[in-house]
Amino acid sequence: DAMVIQNPRYQVTQFGKPVTLSCSQTLNHNVxxxxxxKSSQAPKLLFHYYDKDFNNEAxxxxxxxxxxxxxxxxxxxxxSPGLGDAAMYLCAxxxxxRFYEQYFGxxxxxxxx
Amino acid sequence: xxxxxEDPQALSIQEGENATMNCSYKTSINNLQWYRQNSGRGxxxxxxxxxxxxxxxxxxxxxxxxxxxxxxxxxxxxSRAADTASYFCATEPINDYKLSFGAGTxxxxxx
Numbered sequence: 131d132a133m134v135i136q137n138p139r140y141q142v143t144q145f146g147k148p149v150t151l152s153c154s155q156t157l158n159h160n161v162x163x164x165x166x167x168k169s170s171q172a173p174k175l176l177f178h179y180y181d182k183d184f185n186n187e188a189x190x191x192x193x194x195x196x197x198x199x200x201x202x203x204x205x206x207x208x209x210s211p212g213l214g215d216a217a218m219y220l221c222a223x224x225x226x227x228r229f230y231e232q233y234f235g236x237x238x239x240x241x242x243x
Numbered sequence: 244x245x246x247x248x249e250d251p252q253a254l255s256i257q258e259g260e261n262a263t264m265n266c267s268y269k270t271s272i273n274n275l276q277w278y279r280q281n282s283g284r285g286x287x288x289x290x291x292x293x294x295x296x297x298x299x300x301x302x303x304x305x306x307x308x309x310x311x312x313x314x315x316x317x318x319x320x321x322s323r324a325a326d327t328a329s330y331f332c333a334t335e336p337i338n339d340y341k342l343s344f345g346a347g348t349x350x351x352x353x354x
Contacts, residue, residue, distance in 0.1 A: 134285075161340075172247075172331065172344040173286070220285055229293075229335070231276060232342060234285035 133157070136221050136235035143211050144243055151206040151238045153221030162204040163232065164196060165220040173220055179204060208240075216242045247332045247345030255351045262319040264348040266332030267312075273335045275308055275315050276342065280329045289317075289330075322352045 134155045143149040153162065160181050165173035177186045179198045193215070195207045208215055218239050222232040250265045266275070274293045278286040292299045292308045292315070299306045305318040319326055329349045333342040 136285075163341075170346075170349075172346045175341060178341065218283075222286075224340075229274060229291075229340075231288035231291055232286075234278075234287070236285045237283070239283070 134221060134223055134233050134235035136219075136238050138238060139236060140239050140241070142241045142243060143208075145213065146210045149208050149211055149240070151208075151219050151221075151240070153204045153206070153235055154202050155221075155223045155233075156202070157223055157225070157233060158201065159223035159225045159233070160201065161224045161226065162198060163222040163224070164204070164206050165222065167218045167220055167237075176206070211240070211242045213242050216240055247334055247343060249330075249332060249345040249348045251348060252346070253349045253351070255353065256322055257353050258322060258324060260322055262322050262326070262350050262352075264317050264330055264350070266315045266317070266345055268315075268332075268334045268343075268345075269313065270334075271337045272310070273337055275306075276333045276335070277304075277306060277315075277317050278331045278333060278344075280331065280347070282328075286331065319350070322350075324352050324354050326350060327352045 137152050163178040164176045167173045176190045193209050198204045218237045220237045221235040224230045224232045247266050247268045276291045277289045280286045290301045290306050292306050303320045308315045329347040331344050331347045333344045
């Protein structure tokens with residue numbers, strides 16, 4: 131089945147220790163999104179790729195970066211995680227963006243100790 | 244940024260009852276979407292309603308959209324325990340394709 135896969139499902143990192151979360155998709159969608167979701171809150175868009183074009187949200191901290199080496203994979207790098215970065219990180223894809231629904235992965239729960 | 248606001252924040256109903264939740268938004272939209280999120284999981288798309296549509300059905304789901312009031316409602320009929328989840332509305336603004344999510348309504352269906 132076509133899907134969006136996120137690894138790992140649970141990630142524990144130490145304060146200040148870089149961490150990378152990965153997302154892959156078999157849907158061949160050209161748009162990939164990264165969201166941060168804290169408990170009982172709305173998903174907050176961090177950035178997205180439209181094909182190879184990277185689009186950062188204005189309020190996304192510099193601590194967060196992303197890479198998309200090919201259509202199928204996208205990575206979220208947190209350079210120096212702080213306690214406030216503990217959250218669920220959701221990857222989503224869509225086909226050409228407008229008027230299309232987004233397909234979400236199961237998420238990665240990040241804990242910062 | 245978060246555009247949608249959902250009401251109520253939480254809802255508890257008995258199995259078999261209907262659940263209704265509302266979403267209000269601020270700017271003009273291309274479409275409005277509803278998503279479900281089970282605890283600790285990703286979001287699942289339920290239904291998309293375009294700005295020129297007023298009502299849409301999918302199985303036990305009924306969505307309405309009133310663009311003059313900038314509001315939408317999601318009705319789940321004959322609820323089941325498996326419907327226990329958080330439900331989010333998301334709006335796609337005109338001139339953009341990025342979705343803006345509301346804070347969600349948590350629905351608990353009691354057996």
